[in-house]
Amino acid sequence: MSFIELKDVSYKYPYTKDFALKDVNCSFEKGKFYGIIGENGGGKTTLCNLIRGLIPHFYLGKLTGECKIEGKDIRDWDTAELSSKIGYVFQNPFTQISGIKSTVFEEVAIGLENLGVPKDEMIERVMKVCEQLDIGHLIKNNPNNLSGGQRQRVAFASIIAMDTDTLVIDEPTSQLDPEGTENVFKIIESLKHSNKTIILVEHKIDLIAQFCDEILVMENGSVAFSGPTHEVLTKRELFEHKASIPEVSKFGLAMEDAGKPLSAIPITIEEAYELIKERG
Amino acid sequence: MDKEFAYSFKDYVKYGNGFKDLNPISKLTISLCLGIASCVIHRWQFGIFLFFLGIILALYTRVFDRFIRSLLVIAIPLLLLTSIMRQLQYGHVEGNTPIFKIFGWQWYKEPFIASMDIAWYIIGFSSVLLIYFLNTEMKDLMLALENRGVTHVASYIMLSSMQSIIDMRKSANTILESQKARGIETDGNVIVRMKAFFPTLGPILLSAMSGTEEKAIAMDARAFSHDGGHTYLRVLRPIPVWEYVIDALAVLVLIGSIVYAIMSSMHAL
Amino acid sequence: MSRKDSNRLTWFLIPIGVAVNFIGGTIILLLKLPIYLDSIGTIIVGALCGAWPGVIVGLISNILTAITSPNNLFYAPLNMAFGVLAAYLSKKGVFKKFIPTLISSLGFAFIGGAIGALITWALYGFDFGSGTTAIVVLPIWKALGSPEVPVTKFLIQLLGEFSCDLLDKSITIIVCYFILKAFPTRFLSKLPLGPIYISDEAKALDNE
Numbered sequence: 001m002s003f004i005e006l007k008d009v010s011y012k013y014p015y016t017k018d019f020a021l022k023d024v025n026c027s028f029e030k031g032k033f034y035g036i037i038g039e040n041g042g043g044k045t046t047l048c049n050l051i052r053g054l055i056p057h058f059y060l061g062k063l064t065g066e067c068k069i070e071g072k073d074i075r076d077w078d079t080a081e082l083s084s085k086i087g088y089v090f091q092n093p094f095t096q097i098s099g100i101k102s103t104v105f106e107e108v109a110i111g112l113e114n115l116g117v118p119k120d121e122m123i124e125r126v127m128k129v130c131e132q133l134d135i136g137h138l139i140k141n142n143p144n145n146l147s148g149g150q151r152q153r154v155a156f157a158s159i160i161a162m163d164t165d166t167l168v169i170d171e172p173t174s175q176l177d178p179e180g181t182e183n184v185f186k187i188i189e190s191l192k193h194s195n196k197t198i199i200l201v202e203h204k205i206d207l208i209a210q211f212c213d214e215i216l217v218m219e220n221g222s223v224a225f226s227g228p229t230h231e232v233l234t235k236r237e238l239f240e241h242k243a244s245i246p247e248v249s250k251f252g253l254a255m256e257d258a259g260k261p262l263s264a265i266p267i268t269i270e271e272a273y274e275l276i277k278e279r280g
Numbered sequence: 281m282d283k284e285f286a287y288s289f290k291d292y293v294k295y296g297n298g299f300k301d302l303n304p305i306s307k308l309t310i311s312l313c314l315g316i317a318s319c320v321i322h323r324w325q326f327g328i329f330l331f332f333l334g335i336i337l338a339l340y341t342r343v344f345d346r347f348i349r350s351l352l353v354i355a356i357p358l359l360l361l362t363s364i365m366r367q368l369q370y371g372h373v374e375g376n377t378p379i380f381k382i383f384g385w386q387w388y389k390e391p392f393i394a395s396m397d398i399a400w401y402i403i404g405f406s407s408v409l410l411i412y413f414l415n416t417e418m419k420d421l422m423l424a425l426e427n428r429g430v431t432h433v434a435s436y437i438m439l440s441s442m443q444s445i446i447d448m449r450k451s452a453n454t455i456l457e458s459q460k461a462r463g464i465e466t467d468g469n470v471i472v473r474m475k476a477f478f479p480t481l482g483p484i485l486l487s488a489m490s491g492t493e494e495k496a497i498a499m500d501a502r503a504f505s506h507d508g509g510h511t512y513l514r515v516l517r518p519i520p521v522w523e524y525v526i527d528a529l530a531v532l533v534l535i536g537s538i539v540y541a542i543m544s545s546m547h548a549l
Numbered sequence: 550m551s552r553k554d555s556n557r558l559t560w561f562l563i564p565i566g567v568a569v570n571f572i573g574g575t576i577i578l579l580l581k582l583p584i585y586l587d588s589i590g591t592i593i594v595g596a597l598c599g600a601w602p603g604v605i606v607g608l609i610s611n612i613l614t615a616i617t618s619p620n621n622l623f624y625a626p627l628n629m630a631f632g633v634l635a636a637y638l639s640k641k642g643v644f645k646k647f648i649p650t651l652i653s654s655l656g657f658a659f660i661g662g663a664i665g666a667l668i669t670w671a672l673y674g675f676d677f678g679s680g681t682t683a684i685v686v687l688p689i690w691k692a693l694g695s696p697e698v699p700v701t702k703f704l705i706q707l708l709g710e711f712s713c714d715l716l717d718k719s720i721t722i723i724v725c726y727f728i729l730k731a732f733p734t735r736f737l738s739k740l741p742l743g744p745i746y747i748s749d750e751a752k753a754l755d756n757e
Contacts, residue, residue, distance in 0.1 A: 095491050098498075099443040099444065100440050110502050114432075115506055116508060119511055123513070127281065139282060139285060144443060162502070322674075354619075369690075397674075410617075436564075440561075441567035444564045448569070448572045482727070492558060492562050493561075
């Protein structure tokens with residue numbers, strides 16, 4: 001059964017003219033890794049807000065259609081309850097630090113405190129997450145004095161410590177320097193093996209190609225394409241839509257156009273390497 | 281990873297100083313009772329007593345420097361201005377007792393005592409509260425309040441206010457620096473400086489206020505509005521009996537001061 | 550959508566309001582201007598979120614200044630009252646136009662003067678205080694050759710604090726006016742009194 005299911009969903013923010021989501025139909029299954037791509041203003045973040053229940057509970061506006069999480073309509077969910085099911089990490093590393101804790105260790109524990117996790121278990125879980133995310137050396141630091149990249153890792157740690165079944169991650173690297181980006185990628189890679197449902201919005205298409213099981217391409221508030229990663233990223237229409245696809249896929253398509261096709265269109269460098277090698 | 285640090289959270293919060301380690305609420309009770317008693321008694325003698333009590337506690341808790349610096353800023357203008365004001369207004373009233381002359385200006389006893397009563401009761405009040413604030417982390421006070429049933433939203437608001445001030449000061453300095461670098465005058469006459477005020481405050485304010493939306497979302501993701509019981513990583517020491525005794529004594533001082541004030545005003549009638 | 554959810558942003562705006570109260574003062578200090586501007590945050594939060602949030606901003610601001618200067622606690626009612634007045638005027642739509650806004654500074658200065666004078670009065674044994682105002686009001690009182698009628702003294706004190714406050718509050722309120730104008734619709738729509746400041750064009754869009 002689908003964990004999250006959207007049927008003909010349209011949404012308009014208050015005091016705006018255009019719909020941010022138009023007749024969106026899609027579903028997300030448990031345990032899969034989803035990538036959402038598309039141009040800015042295409043509705044990616046709005047979709048995340050909906051899945052997180054921020055629409056319609058935090059953002060007013062007009063919501064029509066059916067959006068169900070675990071079979072229950074989003075309008076009937078309590079946002080507090082939803083926050084213990086769906087974790088959320090977004091762009092800005094600065095607004096994701098609570099500002100009320102004086103060490104990273106306490107900052108990472110904040111969600112667990114709110115959920116009422118017993119103290120001894122809390123300490124163990126925080127230690128484990130800090131180790132896993134490689135921020136063990138930062139636990140005594142004041143989170144309010146960290147760099148953007150470090151803050152983003154602390155933000156991930158706070159959310160991952162809560163151990164939600166689902167994680168919505170909205171462009172986690174868009175405000176980071178290359179080193180910070182690299183570290184966040186490592187976190188995302190480790191999530192790949194965690195059996196969680198992951199919904200990742202990301203511009204860096206190579207990352208999407210590498211990790212995602214399925215992809216949604218958002219355009220003007222609608223889902224333009226969706227399906228298994230390989231299938232979507234090698235679509236010629238997508239290339240013609242000027243949506244970003246991996247460089248190696250462009251290469252594969254160009255080879256086809258030149259009449260010298262590879263046996264398949266690659267989406268990662270490794271695949272391309274294999275395909276070219278097999279041709280000899 | 282510093283495991284020792286991580287496991288230190290298993291213990292109660294402690295600072296290793298008898299006064300500092302009092303429960304923030306008992307400490308507040310003591311300070312407020314003494315401070316209010318100072319207002320009620322309204323006598324220089326009690327004010328000076330609290331001032332010396334403050335000095336002793338400041339030395340004991342190693343905050344003397346900060347204590348005396350903050351207190352002098354309050355005390356010196358208060359003592360000077362209040363006594364001068366009183367002499368100017370009531371100095372030459374008939375029946376007053378001359379006490380001393382300053383550069384030929386005759387001072388009188390009655391208005392002088394009246395001004396000392398006022399200045400010292402405020403100094404006494406300030407002394408005990410300064411000692412309180414210098415020896416209490418706001419996060420501990422808020423934690424103690426939460427333990428007594430105050431909502432964690434109150435803690436968030438208080439602690440976040442303090443952090444926001446720090447953050448906003450940083451951005452104000454950055455913006456002022458960059459304005460100087462861009463050649464916007466921040467020195468010069470009042471009008472010039474006033475003009476520099478708006479472009480400095482505006483952006484800081486708007487970005488901080490707009491950032492609240494994301495902050496709300498981030499805190500929501502951290503189960504901020506979850507109300508099914510809350511646990512705490514930091515835990516305060518259970519309050520020992522003798523601490524309640526000190527609290528009770530402080531309350532007694534306050535009650536005593538009220539009785540004293542009523543008695544003396546009845547006497548005056 | 551429940552009311553509780555829509556008001557949640559208020560909790561997060563209060564700390565910013567407190568910080569703005571402080572930062573106004575800091576910038577003024579850095580620029581060496583002869584005013585305080587320490588209630589901008591209280592007024593903005595009062596105007597956007599209502600009386601209680603405004604009162605809380607005022608109270609916390611005074612508690613935090615009390616950390617270094619405890620006698621500021623006595624003046625907390627002042628800043629709290631600004632929050633209440635701001636919410637009241639905001640609901641009446643006063644801050645939407647410049648001239649009414651400017652006139653409203655009289656109200657803020659009056660509160661500053663009246664409550665300020667009352668507090669000083671009580672604090673200093675029902676007599677003149679020891680602040681800068683005292684230096685101004687004492688000569689006036691002397692010049693009037695006033696007898697021992699306490700009311701006259703109180704009125705002089707009130708008038709003195711009112712005039713000292715008027716310049717400060719006029720500038721404060723002008724700053725607030727422009728800030729309220731600059732907020733994006735998206736942000737305003739999530740605050741209890743925010744919709745007051747949303748333009749009619751934007752409101753029309755919502756009904757389409």
